[in-house]
Amino acid sequence: MTKQNNLLIFILTVGVFGILTTEMGVIGILPLIADHFQISVSKAGLLVSLFALAVAISGPIMPLLFSGINRKKVMLLVLGIFVIGNIVSVFASNFTVLLIARVIPAFFHPIYCALALTVAATSVSKEEAPKAVSKVILGVTAGMILGVPITNYVASATSLEMAMLFFAFVNAVAFIATLVFIPSMPVKERLSYGSQVVVLKKPITWLAVVTVIFIGSATSSISTFIAEYLETITNLSGNILTLALFVLGLASLIGNLVGGRLLMRNAMKTAIAFPIVLGIVHLLSFVTSKSTGPMMITILLWGILFAIGNNVSQYWITSAAPEAPDFANGLFLSCGNLGITIGTAVGGLFISGLGTQYIVLGGLLFLIMSLVSILLRNYMYSPTTKQLAS
Incomplete structure (x- = not known):
């Protein structure tokens, strides 16, 4: 650059x-x-x-x-x-x-x-x-x-x-x-509203929308309640809790950069691997949740993967509708917020029904659904960017 x-x-x-x-x-x-x-x-x-x-x-x-x-x-x-x-x-x-x-x-x-x-x-x-x-x-x-x-x-x-x-x-x-x-940036090629909205006629766009909602729900069902999880399950408080949240935030910043590089190398493999790896980390939390040191490692992995999830989600929608980038990015933001709403609600249900430790089960449920929708797109369309966008 x-x-x-x-x-x-x-x-x-x-x-x-x-x-x-x-x-x-x-x-x-x-x-x-x-x-x-x-x-x-x-x-x-x-x-x-x-x-x-x-x-x-x-x-x-x-x-x-x-x-x-x-x-x-x-x-x-x-x-x-x-x-x-x-x-x-x-x-x-x-x-x-x-x-x-x-x-x-x-x-x-x-x-x-x-x-x-x-x-x-x-x-x-x-x-x-x-x-x-x-x-x-x-x-x-x-x-x-x-x-x-x-x-x-x-x-x-x-x-x-x-x-x-x-x-x-x-x-x-x-x-x-x-x-x-920033210099003046006039739009060189104005796209009509109809030519942008028409991307909603493509099945690949709706597959992308569903996937992004699932990914957003999977991450927010845990991240929304992360402070309560660490307080009640890992028994962290005060400066240690602050440190844990800081580790989560720092790891997320690292995850953004990692996610961009992984998508550059192989976008489809990154998308398929994401729900699998995050699912494994969710299961790992059952083993590490009671000990501060091991749980810090889980928090670090959570932060990195949550951020990679944002990168995957943005790529997944824009690669499905590259002919309407502004509209596609708008869909990404809308679906992400919808995922936050759904994930938070489901996470709350797991807390009230089973207990705080089991919010990861809600995350696993959404990860399985996101993996199914990713594999379905991979099956229906060639993994190359050009064919994905066709």
Whole structure:
């Protein structure tokens, strides 16, 4: 990659980090928000659930509507909306205002993230595309996993308002960097809405959609409850628990880079191996869960594989519909959020029915279904990228 491409991808990574930190970072300060507005924590949780619902709804639609507009202008628009929304959140006089200030930007979330993935892939050669995309997904993972403890730390060290201002600051940095360093990026070949939506007529697209939902459900059924799992099963607390979560986050960042390289070498083998290897690690957790040292190894493997799952999911949908990259990346984001919703619900059912330790069984169930859908696609279509996309 050239220096210009590296700078472009770095700015896109910062941008998605800011947007995902805005989405997920609030998890770390929900109790503070509940106290501040004198509401229940469950009501404060609407800041997370309604945000995710807005992303799931707008995922396939908004990137499609903005697909013909200059890429730079669209990125500035979305980042600007997030900056304004976060500033309004700082001065929100009541919970309703805060909720509105978060939900409105959420509808624009898929536009930037889908665009960032598309731009990263098209800024380099076809062979280097998975590697470039993995760097942008690194920003997604960092926002989802590191955004929570960072926001919690800022709020604990200063105030709730400063934590909200942190969201605005990161998005503002991405806005300024985009304005100054990214050149105008007009869409050279505008695709009609119909020519993009038509990819939904292809069976391979729906196979990809189902696979991504299964993968998202498999990982989120465990990752959502990872803190509770480590507290109740491994008996971690305090600094050791913090260290374990930090290991999970660091491993996820490594996993993004590993996932990109593996997809470059052999995408189909990587996709097939992913649910098998993660399934083995799930089973390993039954052996290691009671001991801190061995469990740290399992956490490390979980972090790496969860991140590889994001890379596989993004590749799986975009390779099924390469003729409509913006729409395909929108589908990826929508399906990923739907997977989080389903996986969290199923994980909760396993906790209430069997106990916290058995959330890995829910993950195994979804991994088996994802493997079946991956093998079905491999059987129905040739493994080469060209034939996959036909």
